[in-house]
Amino acid sequence: MSFIKLENIAKSYLYGEGEVHALRGVSFSIDKGEFVAIMGPSGSGKSTLLQILGFLDKPTSGKYFFEDKISDSYSDDEIARIRNEKMGFIFQAFNLLPRTTVAENVKLPLLYSKIKENEWNTLAQKAIEQVGLTHRVNHEPSRLSGGEQQRTAIARALITNPEVIFADEPTGNLDSQSGHLVMETLQKLNEEQGRTIVLITHETHTAEHAQRIIKIFDGKIESDSIVKNRRKANDMELLK
């Protein structure tokens, strides 16, 4: 049984008078521990796909199984709980709370979790350590570089120990060096901790950090293939 399974997912929006078909029948599955990149040009439907995968949006038709359970059968509160406990989100725009320290930002998901408050600081410390920001714990986002902000967001996604991390163009706002560091962190999480990672990107270069690339074009899967020469972010560092 697959961890994530999509069956003929379609999504269309009413846009003015007409209808826009963002997804036109997408089927694939992702196993636990996979590092999958969903790649496609802008407007291809990849973001819509991620929103459906992350329970942020509902498909117009088709079936989405998360842990073998069909997504329609979850209540709103159950979905909130799944997002909190099993999913971590990383956004292109970081989405950190301003005027709030790194530590507080990282702890944000815990507000909505069942985890006891006396464990919060230890968990935050561990997550911040994993992304290498221990020296920035009490900084506010405005005093961090883009890469550091994104790594704060990764720590935030990690803190509830989720099974899957959805990363939507995580390097889109970063210079190449910060981008490498973020990709290195994601690879490490995948390889060392066996976390499932679903990465959305439009860059082949970034996508090649994954084990598998699903190419989307015009709302349909164009190709679904294993990466032969997988990029290693830390190798890139060595090459420099």
Next chain:
Amino acid sequence: MTLKHAFKTAFTGLKTNKSRSALTVLGIVIGITSIIMIMSIGQGAQDLILSQIQGMGSKTIVIIPGRQAKTPSDFAQTLSNSLKEKDLAALQQKNNVPTLGQIMPVVIGAETLYYQGNTDQPTVFGATDLISQFFDIYPSQGNFFTDDDVKSHSEVAVIGSKVKDNLFGASNPMGETIKIKNRNFRIIGVLPSKGQVSFFNFDDSVIVPYTTAQNYLFGINYFNRIIVTADSENDINRTVDDITTTLRNSHNITDPSKDDFSIETQADLASRLSLITTILTLFLTAVAAISLVVGGIGIMNIMLVSVTERTREIGLRKSLGATGKNILFQFLLESVLLTGIGGIIGVILGTGFSFLISVILSKFLAVDWVFGFPITGAVIGILVSGIIGLIFGLYPARQAAQKSPIEALRYE
């Protein structure tokens, strides 16, 4: 989400927009401030009036000549001449009014006083020495006149502190002679400064035997008031009935609607006056409450703007696992905290201002004003402002709760 963190989140939300939060809450602050001030001053005014009345004692009954007074200070009826010496005699007969304690006729007028080129125009009271008991005024120098002085129409006077200052300055007035209506009155007593007592200011008055006042000063044979005490508070109603019967007999009145006198007990007066101040306070409070509604609409407006502005934050929180209820609670708590804080500031300001007013009234205007912290007003004020936050925050909070988390992913 624990309550502690809900509060923390709401506080952070408000702190992020300090000046906007402050301006938003201003309407509530002003509304609560005015309500507290109105309630405090209303209470103070009522206490003042009641203390004036109680200054005369709760057993006191006042007989007023003329028809039933329509307002508490209907002065026209004092001009009526229906109460005369024979009524006094009738009332004093033990079998007519067995529960009668003490009785004192009063005549009131204004005359010019002369002393060595100085003049003064105080209120002239004609009374008996019982006036000191009725109004709790005792001379600081000398004594009141006696019953014999009253019987013999003595030309003696007790003067108030202000009259003493105006006529004699720092010198001792005792035994000196002043001229009223070309008659010589010997000063036998000086009253201490007491301010307003039961609506009379004895500081600015001269008190002479009522017989002297009637015959030598005003040239009248009637009284402006007869003041009576009942033996005890329980006897008041009975005493009033007996007085009514006695006076009707004395005046040959059979139809009660043709009474040419009216009787006022202190309890009547107190309840009538406190009703007036209560109605006035309620009316003003209602006017101030309108400002709270206006303030509430302001809160709703700003909260709606805030919800739109923070769409990304809401989306982010939802993607991190916040439920709709969490978001609803967060924004509701923000508006309730905002108005609640506004209410507390309003209570503090309102109390401060009414304290200031009480200081001005008592220190500079010599009004016998007692400041009271309006506890009911404070509790109601804070409660009402919290409720306003709840009511006017509900709609924006619902808007926030219904926002889709996709918004957070949408890059702007």
